[in-house]
Amino acid sequence: MLKSSDPVKVEQQAVEMLRNILAEVPEVELVDILTEPDQQDRSIDFIVHMSFNGQRRTIVAEVKSSGQPRYVQTALFQLKRYVEGHQESVVPVVVAPYLSEDARALCTESNVGFLDFEGNARIKFPGFFFSREVAGKPPAERRELRSLFKPKSAQVMRTMLRDPAREWRVADLARESLVSIGHVSNVRNSLLDRKWAEVSEGGLFLSDPDGLLDTWREEYVPPAGERRAFYTTLHGSAFEAALREYGTALALDGVAILASFSAANWLAPYARTGTHYFYADQEGVDRMRKLLKLSTATRGENVVVTELDDSGLFHDAVEPAGGIHCTSPVQTYLDLYASGDRGREAAEHLRQERLQWQK
Secondary structure (H helix, E strand, O other): OOOOOOHHHHHHHHHHHHHHHHHOOOOEEEEEEEOOOOHHHOOOOEEEEEEEOOEEEEEEEEEOOOOOHHHHHHHHHHHHHHHHOOOOOOEEEEEEOOOOHHHHHHHHHOOOEEEEOOOOEEEEEOOEEEEEOOOOOOHHHHHHHHHHOOHHHHHHHHHHHOOOOOOEOHHHHHHHHOOOHHHHHHHHHHHHHOOOEEEEOOEEEEOOHHHHHHHHHHHOOOOOEEEEEEEEOOOHHHHHHHHHHHHHOOOOOOOEEEOHHHHHHHHOOOOOOOOEEEEEOHHHHHHHHHHOOEEEOOOOOOEEEEEEOOHHHHHHOEEEEOOEEEOOHHHHHHHHHOOOHHHHHHHHHHHHHHOOOOO
16 A cells, blocks of 8 residues: 555545546546545555446556555555456556656566656556656656765675675674664665665675666766876886885875776776876875876876775775785776776676676
């Protein structure tokens, strides 16, 4: 049944949306809409009786105030139980304010129609097929996704993506991710709502890491920080030797790690560039300037350093070779994908090499 702070308003809008869709089809004659089904039909929210080309049809609708896959799955179960309990042929439909692509796919796989307030719809029965997809996401959904991928939440998800099958207790995940238990709980709920994660006896694990990563890359915002451009006279083996010297004392005096194309060159070589990319803290930048012989550049830079506002990203760094520290495969993938067409090619190569998980 409908769960909302204003269930009457949401259900009324659902009824009106379905009424408008049916009105677009000349062969449909609306008979009545029951918004208060009989006691035996209370497992669904409203029933539509209609005539299509002279044949009587019945649509049964379950309305959810959230269209996230977790709640859609519940609606599908309720509709399935209703259909199995009635001898007459009915057309089940899920209605919500917004249904994501994953949520719509769940409905289609279950042979159940859907409708949302953004205009996405799919209703099918013998002789009748209505389908419409609307590009983009509503502002509220975009805000929620951006919030989910903010730095503290990202720390949790990068931790889980190291080994998606690993089962986590909330306290253990908070400790490993260096964030609060409350924050992990919020991330946990969001992952479960979108069916990117499930809970077993051992704890929370990622059941759809690819779905999570696909959405993350589309909503990705690069880490905030000051971009600083430098020039170095060191090249080739001389630059690498200085870089390894820096890395062997990484924890002693500032942090700087390879990022983007430079990280990818060590994780899954594909596309080389003449520019070296780094993430660093303030002390790391100061130390890099000495060891890598950096001078400030107004043009022709060959070293680009982003001095990060938030240090959480460093916690996920990896060491693919002695003294070489770089962003994790997940962070490297996101940065590459956001850097244009050439970066996307390198990102997909990295994903094939380093981000393949067992189904």
